Amino acid sequence: MEQFVPQRVFVQKAALAYEKGERLVRKLSSRGIPTEVYERKVPALRYRSAKDKFLALKRTLVIGVWAQRDFQTCRPSAHYQLPLVSGCPGLCEYCYLSTNLGDRPYVRVYVNTEEILAQAQRYTEARRPETTIFEGSATSDPVAVEGWTGSVAEAIAFFARLESAGFRFVTKFTAVDGLLGLDHRGKTEIRFSINSDYVLSHFEKGVPGLERRMEAARKVARAGYPLGLLIAPILLFPGWKDNYLNLLRTAREYLEAALAGPPTFELITHRFTSRAKSVIRQVYPDTELPLEESERQFKYGQFGYGKFVYPAGTMREVEEWFREQISSTFPQSRILYFV
Ligand code: SF4
Known part of the structure; x- marks a missing residue:
């Protein structure tokens, strides 16, 4: 899937007061995609099963106005979520x-991009002279809908001009x-x-x-953007070392000639929460994901819920292995974190 084409669209009435909201609705309607306006809550439809509901909502686009007061923090990848x-x-x-x-x-997109970016500017000014980094993909993959919204491009142009601020996002699209x-x-x-x-x-x-x-x-490396590679989730399965070594070598083959500077790496081992496990079991009943709590260690996260991570000894072994392999495949690169 290169460009997400929703099967159904819900538009918050307030979003139609924004040029972007109105433009988006026109574009989507001209493609024959059913569009419905709502006032306060996204209408809840009936589905035959939890799985049907999950899959239908994954194909549903909600166009709304971001109305919260504060940005969430975003450790370890940035200071704030954008x-x-x-x-x-x-x-x-x-x-x-x-x-x-x-x-x-x-998939929910916010049309008041200018207000969101103005809020980012206020956070940045409050932290100067420190640099403030904003993460554009803390709860999404924003590139999946970029063809519709253009919001990532707006944010890139905005942060290019804003002193003491930086923007980053991660994608599979x-x-x-x-x-x-x-x-x-x-x-x-x-x-x-990548994985x-x-x-x-x-x-x-x-x-x-x-x-x-x-x-x-x-392409983005050739366009001069700083480039990062996120390996997540790192899953341990028979032959994981050979598999991940191949991945690093493939990445090097593709990028070697294009990189203007060394890439960064972020490494996130597989973890799951009880809530995620129950959604996964309903939607993907035959999943081969390792979701056995007794094989994991319980850890509290920054948002108040706990997660099941690999045991400390395993984590140490995996971290050591990745650090060694990355430093030999991409000698100048920086590993920003391993969790
Ligand atoms: S892991 Fe990333 S690309 Fe995959 S469904 Fe989640 S947000 Fe989308």
Whole structure:
């Protein structure tokens, strides 16, 4: 899936007062996509099963106005989340959004981008002279809907001009052509989420494959963007070392000639919450994801819920292995964090 085409659209009435909201509705309606206006709550439809509901909502676009007062913090990847989009049409079985969005996984886009960016400016000014980094993909994959909204491009242009601020987002989608000619001034880091063959073939659906992602990564590197690679979730299965080593070598082959500077790496081992497990079991009953609590260690997270992570000894071994392999495949790169 290169460009998400929703099957149904719900538009918050207030969103129609914004030029972007009105334009989006016109564009979607002209494609024959059914569009319904709501006032306060997204209408709840009836579905035959929890699985049908989940899959239908993944194909549903909600166009709304971001109306909260504060941005959420976003450790360890940034200082704040930048709420341009929430949700994602992809169907990765392990998706962390199963915890955040649970059984209401709409793809929701916010049309008051100027107000959101003005809020980012206020946060930045309050923290100066420190640099403030905003994460555009904390609860979404914003590139999946970029062809409709153009919000990522707006944010890139905005942060290029804003002193003491930076923008970053991660994606598995490849619709990056609209970003290549922007005057980004190196202030936006674009990261691609990549994984081993085993993880791609067993657990990722509805997202572009590795080659398409690497081609998109090469394009953004050639356009001078700082580039990052996110390996998440790192899953341990028989042969994981060979599989992840192949991944690193493939990434090097694609990127070597295009990189202006060394890439960054972010490494996130597989974890799950009880809420995510129950969504996964309902939607993907035959999943081969390892979801056995007794094989994991329980850890409290920053948003108040606990998650099941690999035991400490395993984590140490995996971290050591990745650090060693990355430093030999991409010698100048920086590993921002391993969790
Ligand atoms: S691409 Fe990312 S956000 Fe989208 S379903 Fe897959 S893991 Fe979730």
